[in-house]
Amino acid sequence: MACRVVPDDPSVEVSHLGPDDLHALNRLTAYNRPELEGSDLRCGCFHCGSVFLAREVARWMAEKGGADTALCPHCGCDAVIYETPAFPLSTALLTTLYLGWFGPEYEERKNAATYAPSFSDYEDWLRKGIPFLMESRPADQVAGEVDLFREPERGDAGGMVRIETRGPRDLVLVDEWGRSLPYTVMTGQHRLVRELAEKHGPRLRGLIADPNDWKLRLIVEHA
Ligand SMILES: [Zn+2]
Structure with a gap:
């Protein structure tokens, strides 16, 4: 069931x-x-x-x-x-x-996940039960993972995010409601994200599965 x-x-x-x-x-x-x-x-x-x-x-x-x-x-x-x-x-x-x-099982599921619903902060992540809802979708492909820097005092939102390249310097992460998220991609890893964004266009999505990890998994959707 x-x-x-x-x-x-x-x-x-x-x-x-x-x-x-x-x-x-x-x-x-x-x-x-x-x-x-x-x-x-x-x-x-x-x-x-x-x-x-x-x-x-x-x-x-x-x-x-x-x-x-x-x-x-x-x-x-x-x-x-x-x-x-x-x-x-x-x-x-x-x-x-x-x-x-079930910590080890959670880690395993999280490491395989290509989808998680959106959340606005850590407590919201717990209240929505996001760890139970993250999924590994067979049609999606994991293209890499980059580290995030979190801007202090701006929360821990995450889930599936859109990656926007604005000008030669900026990478902006945007949630499903169009709000920009309080994270920046570490400068040394911009190139990978830009290359993937150029190659895959809007099919490239980011996944922030766990608000404590500060990682962005790069997913190519084939839906
Ligand atoms: Zn059960």
Whole structure:
């Protein structure tokens, strides 16, 4: 079943989880059949980012030491948490847990990605669950990667960007709404970007997948 990532409202608070919180949340994922079966509790899976009601869980994993464990109805993983007073369920929370518990998988998916939806800053990236939504599209070709310099105090927007060459010196990154992004390409790497822009025209796109990386992946779209 396709994953169901639901973006949080911008008012949702992004909580910063310590190791104790991560472990408390991870404990919710095991032996949870008595709490969840047939109930209307809101649940989420921090492997695929889907949110659903507890009664949608259809498969359970037998455990030797206790009650059964819920498997996600979307991806089949035993990474299902449910809403508690201490931890209101949100996509930002699922994203944070994904990065904490599935870090190597995230790195692998990110390194292969050729597409990610747009985001306006780090918290927006968490609230939209961008790490669950980045994709490697078979028709796209990765043509290189360059380093970005971020202009201080201007945010961490990203996703798919258009690369505009303005005059002999300027490379401007523009988001899907036409706003220029707060990054500049390192001067020594301008030549590569210009050559690719000349060769591929508007089929050349940039991808900023992770607001902490300051990398621009150069994608040639063949859609
Ligand atoms: Zn899942």
